[in-house]
Amino acid sequence: MKNLRYTSIDGNSPAYLGLLGFFGLFLLAAFVAFVNMEHEGHWITGMNNQIVWGMPHVFAIFLIVAASGALNVASIASVFGKKLYKPLSRLSAVLAVALLAGGLAVLVLDLGRADRLIVAMTYYNFKSIFAWNIILYNGFFLIVGLYLWTMLDWQVEKYARVAGTAAFIWRLILTTGTGSIFGFLVSRQAYDSALLAPMFVILSFSFGLAIFMLVMFAAFKWTGRPLGDLVVNRLKNLLGVFVAATFYFSAVYHLTNLYMTKKHGIESFILLDGGIYTQLFWWGQIVIGTLLPLLLVYCPRPSKHRFAIGLAAVLVILGGMANLYVIIIGGQAYPIPLLPAEFEYSSTFFDGVVAGYSPSKWEIMLGLGGVALSLFIVAFALKIFRLLPDDLSDNLVSSKS
Amino acid sequence: MAILLWSLSLSAASDFRGPSRDANGNVVPTPKGEQCIRPTDEIRRTHPELLLHKRDLTMHQGIRTKDASLKECINCHVTPDSSGKVARAGEPGFFCSSCHQSVSVKLDCFECHSDRPESADGERLRQTSPHSSGTPLVDRLLSLSNNPKAVSQQKVR
Amino acid sequence: MNSETPIDQYRRRLLGGSVAALAGLTLAPGVFLQTVQARPADEPVSDRNRWGLLIDTNKCADGCNRCVTACNEENGLKPMHGPTTDPQWIRIVKVKSKSTGYQFQMPVMCQHCEHPPCVDVCPTGASFKRADGIVLVDRHICIGCRYCMMACPYKARSLVHETLTDQKPYMPRGKGTVESCTLCVHKVDRGDGTTACAEACPEQAILFGDLNDSGSEISRRLEQYGGRQLRADLGLNTGVRYQGF
Incomplete structure (x- = not known):
């Protein structure tokens, strides 16, 4: 790996400024949505007393989960010593921080009392996994920030492996924590499972890598830097493994539930007769998010094309959003039983019926704003830091790895 | 600190004898009671801490003594002015607002807490007061219905 | 001086x-x-008491919802933007057995658990249980994250979805915070010894009392006839008990 040089981008071209402006429009829309939601209250959204977490949470959790996964490339280089990925570590770490910032922004701006963020930082209930997550998120910023420093500054480079290992362990704990937000909920049949924690770790691997690959393609292409097939093929194979692993966890989760009679209701709701949730599960998560990407990355013919690999990454992201929508919103839509399974219910408060939810434009604007914020941060970081190697063609990277 | 200086400079602004004016010239309502729970200069400095402390005691331990209870503050300090009008929280003539607006310290107590005394008198006031919520943001920005002056005129006549 | x-x-x-x-x-x-x-006004609540309700579904008259209207009146809950977002602290749930066809109705509200999931999950500690067993939301530190609503097995909690005015002086409520049945804590602290729903029930189907006091009527009736908890499988030891089914 000789003559590896990292450079920042000029960031003065109309295309670059246009890109920032494009993200800026989404940020503006998200700000309008936030102000309106905060001013009017949450009644203007699709969320209500039955579906208490809605579209903003799908976006937020997707971004937060993807954040820790985006760090994978750096971890593989520093922790597992794969030199091939080393040149991409900086981008990986910056993307991780940016995605987390975007996700947290959405989460925080959706709060009923977003003005009380300081309360969330000063009052802690240590039995709450949510409170632990706040600590884990803040710690992630700190640790990945330090890690990035060890990569950017040759004087502290010797600590890169320590920092990388710490960041790797931290991100595993972080995603375990995020999965446990749902796993620790005893009340709802879709949650209440320890399996959700490792499942979220695997989800993070696949979402994060998919986003990383797209950002990498765009960054190399738009700045005219060569990107060899060697590293791309390794990453696409890795993506295939993660997608398959996601499917495995999902299969185990549903098979376990299918074995328990008391969970037959929720399972038939998700798998058979849940309307939009069933559609999203089979078409979104399984077909778009699992089967098609696997075909694209493993079939010999399409997997040779950059476009097919990029498409696979896009499909993984879409399937991932569908997956989280089913977990988060489908899990709430299915009614909670008050008494043993023999009884059925009705009330003025939607007991015993599937709760309705249609996301409002405000929620979608806020969610897309989080995505835009993440990408804006990455684009801006490319200008101020030297994150990208000049050249990543095969002859340069293959000499040592 | 700003609050402290400001309140010290205002030593003679209000006693319990009659209507007084704050630094902005707004009439401060005359309290019902004869004596505040603390001397005037002390309560001006310490009321945030007193209220915060009491808030936690009441909320978590069910201690409902009258001392430093926000409800009691309202019962005593929210009274009609000479024209019989009772200002709502946020309006210049409201007891808390008169100072808080001057020092630009935002109050969110009355987003939840009633700004009316809990007496039968308060019930009557509550019923006759205008209901200003529920208007969509855009409407409110376009019209001036949120303008305190507009509200007070509407209320007098 | x-x-x-x-x-x-x-x-x-x-x-x-x-x-x-x-x-x-x-x-x-x-x-x-x-x-x-x-209990004097300056004495903290203690775990000598554990307040609870006993609901007799045999007495709960079909079609009646006087407890609900009484709760709304007492606590100042008003219809705002429709049933999906309006808060409901107490609701009448109609129950039917799928196998036998047996039907009854029962009021469901915050069950005031001994081990409340809402308290466990609350990141700031805004959701808390008083020493006397009443589960409350400290709205001063509630950030409106709604995790407690996700965690509650009884759907007892509501978010205030809009700006409120003219709240009751004894029951502060406001936009963006979560709320639920307080077991009429203001009445309990005043020494009324009952709740608005219990007072309003024409059939006396709701009984308020001290579960820790073996001499109280609620304890005696529970001892005599037993009582069941909603979602007893979760082991939350609720303060609200049901009889009659």
């Missing part, structure tokens, strides 16, 4: 009565007054 200012005298007046009452209580340790109303 004398150190004994009028303010000190005033403060003493505020506290005076209650000090005597406190002394009266401590004179007889172990023997507690049946009329728990005696």
Whole structure:
């Protein structure tokens, strides 16, 4: 790996400024949505007393989960010593921080009392996994920030492996924590499972890598830097493994539930007769998010094309959003039983019926704003830091790895 | 600190004898009671801490003594002015607002807490007061219905 | 100037009565007054009491929802933007057995669990349980994350979805915070010994009382006829018990 040089981008071209402006429009829309939601209250959204977490949470959790996964490339280089990925570590770490910032922004701006963020930082209930997550998120910023420093500054480079290992362990704990937000909920049949924690770790691997690959393609292409097939093929194979692993966890989760009679209701709701949730599960998560990407990355013919690999990454992201929508919103839509399974219910408060939810434009604007914020941060970081190697063609990277 | 200086400079602004004016010239309502729970200069400095402390005691331990209870503050300090009008929280003539607006310290107590005394008198006031919520943001920005002056005129006549 | 200012005298007046009452209580340790109303205003609540409700579904008359309207009136809950977002602290749930066709209705509200999931999950500690078993939301530190609503097995909690005005002085409520049945804590603290729903029920199907006091009517009736908890499988040990089905 000789003559590896990292450079920042000029960031003065109309295309670059246009890109920032494009993200800026989404940020503006998200700000309008936030102000309106905060001013009017949450009644203007699709969320209500039955579906208490809605579209903003799908976006937020997707971004937060993807954040820790985006760090994978750096971890593989520093922790597992794969030199091939080393040149991409900086981008990986910056993307991780940016995605987390975007996700947290959405989460925080959706709060009923977003003005009380300081309360969330000063009052802690240590039995709450949510409170632990706040600590884990803040710690992630700190640790990945330090890690990035060890990569950017040759004087502290010797600590890169320590920092990388710490960041790797931290991100595993972080995603375990995020999965446990749902796993620790005893009340709802879709949650209440320890399996959700490792499942979220695997989800993070696949979402994060998919986003990383797209950002990498765009960054190399738009700045005219060569990107060899060697590293791309390794990453696409890795993506295939993660997608398959996601499917495995999902299969185990549903098979376990299918074995328990008391969970037959929720399972038939998700798998058979849940309307939009069933559609999203089979078409979104399984077909778009699992089967098609696997075909694209493993079939010999399409997997040779950059476009097919990029498409696979896009499909993984879409399937991932569908997956989280089913977990988060489908899990709430299915009614909670008050008494043993023999009884059925009705009330003025939607007991015993599937709760309705249609996301409002405000929620979608806020969610897309989080995505835009993440990408804006990455684009801006490319200008101020030297994150990208000049050249990543095969002859340069293959000499040592 | 700003609050402290400001309140010290205002030593003679209000006693319990009659209507007084704050630094902005707004009439401060005359309290019902004869004596505040603390001397005037002390309560001006310490009321945030007193209220915060009491808030936690009441909320978590069910201690409902009258001392430093926000409800009691309202019962005593929210009274009609000479024209019989009772200002709502946020309006210049409201007891808390008169100072808080001057020092630009935002109050969110009355987003939840009633700004009316809990007496039968308060019930009557509550019923006759205008209901200003529920208007969509855009409407409110376009019209001036949120303008305190507009509200007070509407209320007098 | 004398150190004994009028303010000190005033403060003493505020506290005076209650000090005597406190002394009266401590004179007889172990023997507690049946009329728990005696808790003075300046004495913290304690785990000597555990407030709860006993609901007899046999008495709960079909189609009646007087407890619901009484709760709304007492706590100032008003219809706002429709049933999906309006808060409901208590609701009537109609239940039917799928196998036998047996039907009944019951009021469901916050069950005031001994081990409340809402308290476990709350990141700031805004959701908390008082020493006397009443589960409340400290709205001052509630950030409106709604995790407690996700965690509650009884759907007992509501978010305030819009700006409110003219709240009851004893029941502050506001936009962006989560709320639920307080077991009429203001009435309990005042010594009313009942709740708005219990008072309003024409059939006396709702009984308020102290589960820790073996002599209380609620304890005696539970001892005699038993009672069941909603979602007893979760082991939350609810303060609201049901009889009749």
